[in-house]
Amino acid sequence: MTKQHVLTTINGEQTEFLCEPQQSLLGALREDLGLTGTKEGCGTGDCGACSVIVNGRLTCACLVLAVEADGQQIETIEGVAEPQALHPIQQQFLEHAALQCGICTPGLIMATKALLEKNPDPSEHEIRYWLSGNLCRCTGYDKIVRAVLAAAAQLRGAEA
Amino acid sequence: MHAFQYVAPTSLAAARELLKDAISVPTRVLAGGTDLLVQMRAGLHSPARLLDIKKIPETNVLCIEAGQARIGAAVCAARIGEHDALRRLCPGVAEAIALIGSVQVQGRATVVGNLCNASPAADSVPALMAAGASIRVIGPDRERWLPVAGFAVAPGRTLLAPDELIVELRLPVPDAHTAEAYQRFTPRAEMDIAVVGVGARLTLDRDGCCRAAEVAIGAVAPTALPAPEVVAAILGARIDEAALTRAAAAAKSVGNPISDKRGTADFRRHIAGVLTRRVLRTAAERARQRSL
Numbered sequence: 001m002t003k004q005h006v007l008t009t010i011n012g013e014q015t016e017f018l019c020e021p022q023q024s025l026l027g028a029l030r031e032d033l034g035l036t037g038t039k040e041g042c043g044t045g046d047c048g049a050c051s052v053i054v055n056g057r058l059t060c061a062c063l064v065l066a067v068e069a070d071g072q073q074i075e076t077i078e079g080v081a082e083p084q085a086l087h088p089i090q091q092q093f094l095e096h097a098a099l100q101c102g103i104c105t106p107g108l109i110m111a112t113k114a115l116l117e118k119n120p121d122p123s124e125h126e127i128r129y130w131l132s133g134n135l136c137r138c139t140g141y142d143k144i145v146r147a148v149l150a151a152a153a154q155l156r157g158a159e160a
Numbered sequence: 161m162h163a164f165q166y167v168a169p170t171s172l173a174a175a176r177e178l179l180k181d182a183i184s185v186p187t188r189v190l191a192g193g194t195d196l197l198v199q200m201r202a203g204l205h206s207p208a209r210l211l212d213i214k215k216i217p218e219t220n221v222l223c224i225e226a227g228q229a230r231i232g233a234a235v236c237a238a239r240i241g242e243h244d245a246l247r248r249l250c251p252g253v254a255e256a257i258a259l260i261g262s263v264q265v266q267g268r269a270t271v272v273g274n275l276c277n278a279s280p281a282a283d284s285v286p287a288l289m290a291a292g293a294s295i296r297v298i299g300p301d302r303e304r305w306l307p308v309a310g311f312a313v314a315p316g317r318t319l320l321a322p323d324e325l326i327v328e329l330r331l332p333v334p335d336a337h338t339a340e341a342y343q344r345f346t347p348r349a350e351m352d353i354a355v356v357g358v359g360a361r362l363t364l365d366r367d368g369c370c371r372a373a374e375v376a377i378g379a380v381a382p383t384a385l386p387a388p389e390v391v392a393a394i395l396g397a398r399i400d401e402a403a404l405t406r407a408a409a410a411a412k413s414v415g416n417p418i419s420d421k422r423g424t425a426d427f428r429r430h431i432a433g434v435l436t437r438r439v440l441r442t443a444a445e446r447a448r449q450r451s452l
Binding site (some may be wrong): 004020021044045046048051054057058060062063064065067110114115129130133 | 161162163164165166168190192193194197198200210212215236238261262263264265267268349350351
């Protein structure tokens with residue numbers, strides 16, 4: 001099969017690449033574009049480790065074909081931090097020790113970012129439901145939920 | 161995954177052209193891909209061509225018009241959850257769709273995909289059947305409408321021909337005396353597959369008696385089933401404890417559930433009764449609220 005040309009926007013930058021039709025967006029990000037922050041967990045859309053934001057919607061990059069990225073706006077973990085500082089969500093994950101091995105962390109941070117953009121003041125219940133598509137096999141969820149609550153509070157404070 | 165050709169037509173006419181050789185070039189339709197891509201990676205399907213329908217305007221329609229809710233085949237579940245009028249008027253269908261998968265899956269998965277995947281436990285299907293939904297199917301040079309009830313014929317198999325695709329789904333918007341509900345049972349609160357799911361739509365008359373009803377039950381047979389025996393148990397009656405008890409008893413006899421890791425056949429029959437009682441109570445309460 002001939003390779004297909006894809007013109008997309010990743011973290012605000014116009015990006016071009018060639019891909020096979022069967023390649024996933026996750027594969028293109030990691031193997032062709034060097035954006036290895038997005039992790040592969042299950043490869044079946046169950047674990048959320050490869051969560052990215054496509055046109056404002058949280059999505060598993062393993063369940064998107066790379067060719068489908070053509071003309072779309074993609075946000076990955078590499079676009080979250082400021083040049084000089086971590087994003088408050090990242091900072092709060094660190095301060096609450098909401099990670100161990102780190103494989104689920106980029107996906108959880110993207111999921112948290114999508115949540116707080118939609119709902120800046122989520123309850124613990126809402127956070128737990130929203131993050132139910134992101135599996136963590138090390139830390140357990142309590143520290144993650146606390147980090148999200150703290151990040152939400154910090155972001156609301158920063159806006160006020 | 162094996163190699164295939166990827167095409168993304170931007171009009172129904174162009175899609176029809178591609179369907180002309182969909183028999184000689186085995187084709188699968190791609191919308192959300194949350195079932196299809198996983199199954200292709202597992203080797204269950206190896207189409208020569210994937211036909212992405214997301215760039216066709218007609219598949220992106222989501223509106224209420226002329227007494228019908230129209231849901232395009234490429235509309236993701238999250239968009240339905242964000243549609244206030246649809247959620248208010250068709251709460252049973254909306255709550256069933258909202259149960260499909262995680263936030264990540266909701267952002268990609270489509271209702272029509274849920275239908276085409278033809279899982280016996282698909283959450284949207286009993287709700288759509290109870291709501292009287294139908295689908296617009298097109299082929300290279302033909303078009304037909306099919307009811308959702310009966311569209312799945314076996315797990316993973318539907319009435320869709322290899323050279324057909326679904327453009328949209330329509331359901332009649334309930335009148336002011338009609339309301340609907342859907343509930344399922346899962347051991348976990350989220351990210352799980354229904355052990356049993358029950359959808360119902362019912363119409364109350366001025367005295368609070370059931371004038372019309374549709375009930376469908378998922379995961380008690382190879383496909384979701386209509387439950388006329390449940391309807392017969394409540395038709396003409398007030399939706400009180402006695403009627404709900406008769407309906408629950410009737411629901412236990414629907415289908416021929418299997419025992420598997422999610423539950424035994426006896427447990428499924430029991431849960432079908434419990435959920436039928438709860439769903440009818442909720443739908444009746446919603447119908448009363450609507451007629452106030």
